[in-house]
Amino acid sequence: MRFVELLVAAVLLAGLYAMMAYGLGLIYGVLRIVNLAHGGMIMAGAYLGLALHDRLGMDPLLSLPLIAVVSWSFGWLLYRFVVRHLPRGATGGAQSLLLLFGVWLVMRNAVYLIFTGNDQAIRTAWSTHAWKLAGVSLPVNRVIVFGLAMLALGGLHFLLTRTYVGKAIRAVAQNPDSCTRAGIDVEKVYALTFGLGSALAGVAGLLGATIFSFNPSFGSVELLKSFVVVVMGGLGSVAGTASAALVLALVEVFAILVLPSYLTGAVGFVLLVLVLVLRPGGLFGQKVLG
Amino acid sequence: MTALLELRDIDVGYGDVQVLRGLSLEVHPGEIVTLLGSNGAGKTTALRAVCGLRPLLKGEIFFEGQPLSAVPGHRRAALGLSLVPEGRELWSQLSVRENLELGAFRSRARAAANLEKVFVLFPRLRERAAQLAGSLSGGEQQMCAIGRSMMSEPKLLMLDEPSLGLSPLLVEQMFKIVSDLHAAGMTILLVEQNLTKALQLARRGYVIETGAVKLKGSSAELLANPAIRSAYLGL
Ligand SMILES: Nc1ncnc2c1ncn2[C@@H]1O[C@H](COP(=O)(O)OP(=O)(O)O)[C@@H](O)[C@H]1O
Numbered sequence: 001m002r003f004v005e006l007l008v009a010a011v012l013l014a015g016l017y018a019m020m021a022y023g024l025g026l027i028y029g030v031l032r033i034v035n036l037a038h039g040g041m042i043m044a045g046a047y048l049g050l051a052l053h054d055r056l057g058m059d060p061l062l063s064l065p066l067i068a069v070v071s072w073s074f075g076w077l078l079y080r081f082v083v084r085h086l087p088r089g090a091t092g093g094a095q096s097l098l099l100l101f102g103v104w105l106v107m108r109n110a111v112y113l114i115f116t117g118n119d120q121a122i123r124t125a126w127s128t129h130a131w132k133l134a135g136v137s138l139p140v141n142r143v144i145v146f147g148l149a150m151l152a153l154g155g156l157h158f159l160l161t162r163t164y165v166g167k168a169i170r171a172v173a174q175n176p177d178s179c180t181r182a183g184i185d186v187e188k189v190y191a192l193t194f195g196l197g198s199a200l201a202g203v204a205g206l207l208g209a210t211i212f213s214f215n216p217s218f219g220s221v222e223l224l225k226s227f228v229v230v231v232m233g234g235l236g237s238v239a240g241t242a243s244a245a246l247v248l249a250l251v252e253v254f255a256i257l258v259l260p261s262y263l264t265g266a267v268g269f270v271l272l273v274l275v276l277v278l279r280p281g282g283l284f285g286q287k288v289l290g
Numbered sequence: 291m292t293a294l295l296e297l298r299d300i301d302v303g304y305g306d307v308q309v310l311r312g313l314s315l316e317v318h319p320g321e322i323v324t325l326l327g328s329n330g331a332g333k334t335t336a337l338r339a340v341c342g343l344r345p346l347l348k349g350e351i352f353f354e355g356q357p358l359s360a361v362p363g364h365r366r367a368a369l370g371l372s373l374v375p376e377g378r379e380l381w382s383q384l385s386v387r388e389n390l391e392l393g394a395f396r397s398r399a400r401a402a403a404n405l406e407k408v409f410v411l412f413p414r415l416r417e418r419a420a421q422l423a424g425s426l427s428g429g430e431q432q433m434c435a436i437g438r439s440m441m442s443e444p445k446l447l448m449l450d451e452p453s454l455g456l457s458p459l460l461v462e463q464m465f466k467i468v469s470d471l472h473a474a475g476m477t478i479l480l481v482e483q484n485l486t487k488a489l490q491l492a493r494r495g496y497v498i499e500t501g502a503v504k505l506k507g508s509s510a511e512l513l514a515n516p517a518i519r520s521a522y523l524g525l
């Protein structure tokens with residue numbers, strides 16, 4: 001029974017990991033930029049949800065669409081007014097890395113000033129309930145978070161594979177010049193994608209905040225875990241990301257059985273190092289938004 | 291008659307390196323014109339400038355008499371200008387069908403009808419429609435790249451070394467395709483290193499060297515020119 005319970009816990013956790021990682025992988029796959037502000041967006045989503053919940057009494061499920069729109073807009077603006085003007089690729093990577101890290105620090109300090117550094121939590125009517133299914137306990141909030149994360153990833157997969165805009169996003173990832181020649185406004189696609197990745201981060205932050213307590217450093221560990229998943233799962237493939245997230249969650253959850261608790265946080269990184277050494281192309285290949 | 295495409299005295303460079311120096315050429319409606327020159331002469335750079343992928347340092351490019359300097363690259367396809375780039379540059383991890391569909395990004399309303407036309411022109415692409423473009427053979431990739439351009443209903447089709455990397459048999463086939471497209475009414479600017487073949491197909495040609503036109507004239511004149519015969523044909 002303990003085994004089944006841990007398995008279920010891992011699967012439920014993997015949904016959230018996949019969502020956080022997909023935003024990071026999408027932006028890297030299309031723009032070749034490592035969005036270090038990703039952690040900040042995750043944190044911002046959590047605090048926005050907290051403010052809407054505590055001040056206006058909005059249930060996180062209601063504030064979710066609003067937070068998606070706000071973080072999409074934030075990402076869009078960040079691209080249009082800042083990131084767009086930075087050099088990219090092999091020689092320009094450092095500039096955007098530093099700048100986005102700076103954006104993260106500013107966000108973190110702003111949140112610190114407004115909300116202090118204390119631990120916070122979003123407690124709702126459904127956050128402490130659990131369903132029982134065949135003797136296995138299913139925490140309601142984790143099931144909801146998993147369901148919403150799957151819905152978001154499924155929607156994104158549909159967008160990328162079935163719509164003109166989604167196909168244009170994948171095409172820009174593969175060959176932007178060919179897109180310009182075909183009449184696609186590549187800059188628009190970049191801004192849209194930066195927005196999408198940010199929206200995923202913001203919503204993932206909100207969902208995470210309904211499960212875990214958080215403070216202004218929320219997002220750092222999540223960013224690192226996102227890296228682990230992206231490196232294992234390859235860029236932009238929804239299936240690859242989901243599988244890698246599951247691997248990470250399984251390893252983390254089952255590590256509890258054999259490792260002292262202060263070490264379990266490090267398992268993800270051990271996994272990352274192992275993958276980089278053994279399979280530098282990622283566990284699931286390196287297709288770029290294929 | 292106004293030219294369909296006119297490059298007027300353009301300079302283009304990469305960083306400090308100037309590649310095109312006062313290049314001028316014209317293509318008139320219904321024509322098939324070839325742009326010749328050895329490797330590194332600046333042919334690809336000229337076509338990239340026409341597509342808006344390289345900025346002009348000097349001069350102007352006109353399409354149907356309209357200056358293009360104010361038209362960003364992604365709006366030029368809608369004017370009726372399309373390039374089949376050197377090395378195909380397909381979206382290798384999208385399917386053949388997706389490659390073609392995205393070629394019609396600015397003419398989506400007629401995408402289905404145009405897709406059918408491309409499939410009639412290249413039945414091989416219909417068979418391979420669901421395959422990833424990167425898995426096609428060289429000849430099929432070239433067909434896919436031409437088909438993608440045709441999807442945007444161009445008035446001018448520019449082809450950058452379409453025979454590059456193909457077997458002799460496929461090279462013949464490729465020239466036949468270009469000739470058929472022209473016979474069907476398409477205006478064509480063909481960039482080639484294969485002078486003999488290109489001049490047999492085209493009515494006029496330009497030979498460029500280090501970024502400027504060195505010679506121009508009818509295909510017959512160029513083929514008979516002693517300088518060309520010794521420099522490019524080894525005769
Ligand atoms: N991306 C680039 N960066 C720097 N120099 C380039 C680049 N592309 C081409 N060049 C240079 O411009 C010159 C002309 O190249 P190109 O237009 O490709 O010639 P062609 O197509 O006639 O072979 C060459 O000397 C080449 O080295």
Ligand SMILES: [Mg+2]
Binds near residue numbers: 333334335376450
């Ligand atoms: Mg060339």
